[in-house]
Amino acid sequence: MPWKNGRSPRNDGNRQEKTTMLRRKIDTFIRNFYKTSRNALLVTGARQTGKTYSIRQFGKSFKSFIEINFVEQPEAIDAFKGARSSRDLLLRLSSLTSVPLIKGETLIFFDEV
Numbered sequence: 001m002p003w004k005n006g007r008s009p010r011n012d013g014n015r016q017e018k019t020t021m022l023r024r025k026i027d028t029f030i031r032n033f034y035k036t037s038r039n040a041l042l043v044t045g046a047r048q049t050g051k052t053y054s055i056r057q058f059g060k061s062f063k064s065f066i067e068i069n070f071v072e073q074p075e076a077i078d079a080f081k082g083a084r085s086s087r088d089l090l091l092r093l094s095s096l097t098s099v100p101l102i103k104g105e106t107l108i109f110f111d112e113v
Helices: 025-036 051-059 076-079 084-097
Strands: 064-069 106-111
Touching: 025 051, 051 064, 051 106, 064 084, 076 084
Parallel strands: 064 106
Antiparallel strands: none
């Protein structure tokens, strides 16, 4: 819907529409966390605030990115039940995806846990 002046917020009539990424504190936090630690990171917060988007964007910097969404892939819940070690977890993960697991080059993202 146009504004009162007849222009829309995306097209002000004088310049082409620009797409810009909103810089979020979480983006910087995730990058800094990864630089200083290779441990798992639990990201929590209010719904619809860009947590998943930020992690997906960060995932683009890896050779391999695996996302398991437990709401969209309920079979993943059973697949990970009883996993006793990181090796066991990775073996089970490889049965859920065709994305290669590259040591030191793969980001694994568990969403909607």
